[in-house]
Amino acid sequence: MFTGLIQTIGKIERYSNGQLTISCPEIRSNLAIGDSVAVNGVCLTVAEILARGFIADVSPETLSRSNLGAGNLPPVNLEMALAVGDRLGGHFVTGHIDGVGALCESKMTGGAWEISFSAPEELGRYIISKGSIAINGISLTVAQCNGLGTWFSTAVIPHTYDSTNLKYLQIGSSVNLEADMLGKYVEKFMKSDRQNQRQQSAITSDFLAEHGWN
Known part of the structure; x- marks a missing residue:
């Protein structure tokens, strides 16, 4: 879960074999393997820590449904996941792109x-x-x-x-x-609710026969 308040801007250095390499020296020291990071709003998991950033696995589905698969992508917005007790200054953001x-x-x-x-x-x-x-x-x-x-x-x-x-x-x-x-x-x-109401109000010949109305 995220807030939509961007913490820093990073850069996608390369995409190879289903992995994105992202440079983000400003938040690098706060990252741990398994952490969730929103990259341009897409929730990704840190798979490997690098000297100036991290590597995240990314599926073909994610690439096809977001702009992370676009060529020549400009710098990307980064936000680490919301921690318990953090202030919620934006709104609830899941990291699942619509x-x-x-x-x-x-x-x-x-x-x-x-x-x-x-x-x-x-x-x-x-x-x-x-x-x-x-x-x-x-x-x-x-x-x-x-x-x-x-x-x-x-x-x-x-x-x-x-x-x-x-x-x-x-x-x-x-x-x-x-x-x-x-x-x-x-x-x-x-x-x-509408579907339930239709089902409850639906009176058919089969319904009447089942309940003794011939």
Whole structure:
């Protein structure tokens, strides 16, 4: 579990034989084998400690569902897993990517950055105005969105912009998106309730015959 508050920026040095080598001297001394680290919002496990970073195993599924498999990837956002007793300053981020979006526009307005993104349609239903979303692992608040949620904007303060890889993105750059898990649970509970109600209210000829109505 993560908070979406980025601790440092690292760099993917290489990908080989199902492993990513990531340099991150700022947090290297705090890492241990088996630790979870969010890399651009993707939860990875430290498999080996290096002098200036770590190696993590990564599956083809992870590469296909995130931007970690993209070539010429800019520096990546890094966050170590939330420890018991830590402050939760962002929102609950699982490190399980829901889809890949893209940067549409980025501009400075009134002392903050207004940044807009596109999102896959299947993810759009979880994107709501003033809701939470993780973009490359960064906990951000949706400022505005269209009806389908396939386009949305965020307001980013200079500190967040300068401390993350948002400053390296170009128009069209891919970004990992993780919707707020609370919305996904609510959707499932409501869907389950509707199915149960339909089953309970369904009166068929077989039901009547089974209960003595001929």
